[in-house]
Amino acid sequence: MFARRALSRVVYGSRYDRVPRNHRSYVRPGERLAREVQWRLRIGRTPVMRFQDYRERTLLERTEEFVTCRLCGETRQQPLFQRAGAGRGGTYRVVRCPACGLLYRNPAVRPATPDVPRTDVPYAGLLYADVPYADLLYADVSHADDGAAPDRAADRRRRRHRLTMDAFGPVFSSGRGRTLLDAGHGAGDGIFLRLARERGFDTARLDLAAGPVTAAGGFDVITLWSVLARLPRPVEDLRCLRGLLAPGGVMLILTANAASLQLKAYGNGWTGFRRGNLMFYSAETLVTLLSRTGFAGVAFAPFYGDDVEAGAVGLPGRMGRRLRRNVEAGGGKMIRALAFADREAVHRWGERLGARRST
Structure with a gap:
């Protein structure tokens, strides 16, 4: 750590020490290009393995199972990251689908009840039905990155919810006469649903950690706050959630960005590698997922960082402009996306938000 800090000072100078750590990769000159080259070298130098070879060389914990790509079905594996201690008593390994x-x-993480017949609810409800598994997956759920006190963490979540809703203003400025389903992880503290009701939405919650439940559907909006990375069968789960949307409905997604400069800069130490996360999406792979699950289009809103967007961190002149350019090039910490259930939704909301069609 000290050596890295010393090298950074030699290359960039001490003035960037005053920039919050989460923003340094975005504001230092030339860093985006350097990280992109570093990423391409990592991809180019890491061998692609047959599934059987990967299984033979990798230790399997009691609560784990080997999987192939849940998005396209590819069996080959390209092991990129390994983080000790990120799982319960084991090593957290992340591969790339070639x-x-x-x-x-x-x-x-192995599903607790893999033989339970599917219903009209997301498969995640089956995975999270068993208490030990729910504890494993949700022990670290938080939008705070620094172990903030509960009240402070709640304030941060509230701020992030507001900023994200405001980023898709036409959809969330007024919910009068519309219904919203929050597909959540664990019981939650109700912060978002209170904010949604303040904006006029009639709200409901689907608890993916409580086991299979029945939802009637017909919702105008579904929200997934840091949930997508925890869905073990994303294609099946998103098809199911899309089926709960009314004609013209939309689904809000907030998830860690697998194309972020932070991942490329910190590698195994990236904060997105939390023990409950199973999948890591870039804008490109998210578009693929939405297309394969029947959504008609998607719009993205750049995520510059909560502190920056709220005005709590000021980045003067070139630093601020450089951060915006790097984030808008696809390297932000989080992905904020709005998925449109059908052409009616694209026509109603998407044209004002710069939607791209996916089907």
């Missing part, structure tokens, strides 16, 4: 580019955990 066919579609998805990053995912392999071995992954």
